[in-house]
Amino acid sequence: MGFLDIENLRKEFGDTVAVDGISLSVEEGEFVTVVGPSGCGKTTTLLNIAGLQLPTAGSIQLRGRDLTSLPAYERDIGVVFQDYALFPHKTVAENIAFGLKMRGADEAEREAKVEEMLSIIDLEGYEDVYPHECSGGEQQRVAVARALAFDPDLVLMDEPLSNLDKKLRGTMRTELKRIQRETGITTIYVTHNQTEALSMGDRIAVLNDGRIEQFDDPKAAYEQPTSPFVANFLGTSSRIDGELRLEPEPKVRMGNASVAVEERPGFDDGDRVAVFVRTELASLHVSRPSEENAFSGTIRDIDYQGSEAVYFVSVPEFDAPLQVSDRVSGATLDPGNEVWVSVDPSDVIYTSVEGSTDGARREQLAVEGQ
Template sequence: MAAPHFLTLDRIRKDYGAFTAIREVSFSVAPGEFLGLLGPSGCGKTTTLQMIAGFEVPSRGRITMDGRDLTTVPAAKRGIGLVFQSYALFPHMTAAENVAFGLEMRWVSKAERIKRVAEALDMVHLAHLADRFPRQMSGGQQQRVALARALVIEPRLLLLDEPLSNLDAKLREEMQVELRELQRRIGVTTILVTHDQSEAMALCDRVAIMQGGRIVQIDAPWRAYDVPADDFVADFLGRSNRLPACAGGGQAEAGGHRFALPPDLADRQGDILLTIRPERLRIGNDGAAGLGGRVQSRLFLGGFWLYAVETALGSFAVMLQNTGTVPHDEGAPVTLNWDAHSLRRLERA
C-alpha cells in the first residue's frame, strides 16, 4: 500500500525540563522530496532532525515513516543516513574504510562491501582518493566521504545537518550544485537543516521556515520568497524594504508620492505597511515620477550593483543588474519607482 507521504511529523513537541525547544511542529515529506528546515540558530532545527533520526524522543506527537510509527524503532533500525556539520570521520581509517564502516556494522559480506564502497565513493567523485586518510583530504573532500558513508547503506531517508557550513564560500557553492544533482539522481528523500537561506532556496523543493520552535511557513522557495507569510519570513529570506503608506481609492501615498496598489490590496483604506524586494525597485533620475531620495552608497557586486537610497521614509536597498553602465553616483538625487504588482502587504510587527 503506497503512503501519500513518506515521512510525517504530527504535532511534535519537545521539552527539555521547563524549556520547550519545539512547540508544535507538523509537516509531511513526499517520497524523493528535498525539504529544507531553515531558521536562525536556536530555533529547533537540529532538535527536529534528531527526533526523526531517533536520537531524541518527542515529548508529544507522532513521527511516521512509510505509514509506520517510528516511536519504538531504535535509531539504528530506521534506515536513515546522517551527515553533520563536523565531518566526524574516523581519523585512523582511510576514506574507503570510513565508508565501509556502516556496512560492517550491518553484516554485509566482504565482496558486497567492496563493491558498494566503490560505488558510493564514485557517486561523490572520490574514487581516486579511496586510500587517503582524513588528514590528507580537504574539508570538502572529507564532507564528501561523510556523504558517501551516509549513502552506502542505501538509506530510505537522508538527514543533513548544516553539512556545508564548515566549507569556504566557493567550495560551498560547488558542493551545493553537486549535492542537488546527486539527490535528484539517486532520488533519496532528503531533509537539509541550514541557517543559510540562499543554500536552502538553491537546494530544496520546499523550505520549512522555523522560528522559536514552530514552522511559520512551508512552501516552494520561490513562493515563500515572493509571498512571505510574515515579517520574519520576509526578512529571513533576503532583504526587503518597508514602505509605510496610507491607502485609499485603490491607491496609496508615501513620502509625497502617490502610486497604484495591486488588485488584491485595492480595497484597503488607511495605514498600511507594504514591502518591496530590492530587485523590484528601479532608480530614476531626479525629477522623474517616484519617491524622491538620494544615493547614499553604491556597492559593486559583479553581476549587480547594490544601492542604498535615502528617502523621507528611510533607506531603501536597490539591486540593479550590471548592464555595463554606472547610472547613478553616490550623493546624486534620484527617484525610486516600482510596479504595483511587486508590492506586498505585511502585518504590522
C-alpha cells in the same frame, strides 16, 4: 499521509521550548530544505527525526511506521553532520562501508557498494586515502556517501556546507543536488543560508521561534510570503507598514505617501499590512522616471559588492531607507546625491502585519504548503 509525517512535534529543555508544535508532511524523493535564524529549532527538529533526541510530545512516522520512541539505530536514517564526523583512523572506503559493516553486510557487498558510492561522488581511486588527506569538499562528499551507502529510507543533513568557503559552497550545492537526483533518496537539509535553501529545495520550510512560518515551494515562499518574518528573512528588502486601500486602485498608504500594489486574494480594504520592496526589484534613477511608484530621496550610504552596489536611499515619506541593488550607466553616485527610486506595483510584496491575521489560518497554510 506522506512518506514522512511529523505531527505537533514539541521539544522542551527544562523551561525552554526549542520546537513548538511543528507539523509537516514530506513526499518520497523530495529534497526539503529547513531554514531559519540561529536558535529557531531547525537542528533540534532534525535530531528528533534522527532519533538522537526524543521529543517531549508529538509523533514522527516514516513509511507509516511510528518512529517517535525508537532509538536512532532502528530508524534506517542516514545523517550528515556539520563537521562530517568521519573516523580519522579509517580510510575513505572504511568510512563509507561503516554502516554496512554494522548491519552485517559481507565483504563483497561492502566493496561493491563502496565502488558504487565513489563513482556517484566522483572520488574513484580514493579507497585507501585517509580523511586528513582529503580537502573539505572531498570530506563532505565522503560523509554523504557514508550516509547513503546502506540505502536508508531518509537522509538528514545538518549544515553540511558551513565549513566550506563561499566558492566551494556553490560548487557543492550543485553536487549535492546531483547526488540526490541520481539516488532519488528523500532528503531533509537544514541550513541558515537562504541561498542554499531557495536553490536546493523542492520545498522550503521557514522556521521561527520553534514554529513553521511557511512550508512552500521556494518560488512561492520568496514571491508570496505569508508572514512579515518570511518576507524579511528570505532575501533583502526594505519594510514599510501601512493601510491597504483597494479603491479606486490598490494602494498602501503610509501617512501622506502611498505605494501602488496589485490586489491579492485574502486581503480586504483597510487591512494593516507590511510592504516589502526587494532590493533587486527596485530601480535607481538620476532623474524622475515615469513609473507610478517613484520616490525621490538622498543616497545615505553605498555598499560596493564587486558585481553590484547596494544603495541605501533615505526617502522623506518613509521611516526606513530603501535599499536598491543597481548600477546607473554613465553616472557616478556618491552619498549625499539626490536620486529617484522606482518599483513596479507587481513587484511590491505585502503581507498582513503580525498579530492582525488569523493564526490558525496561517498555521494551516504552513502545514499544507500553501
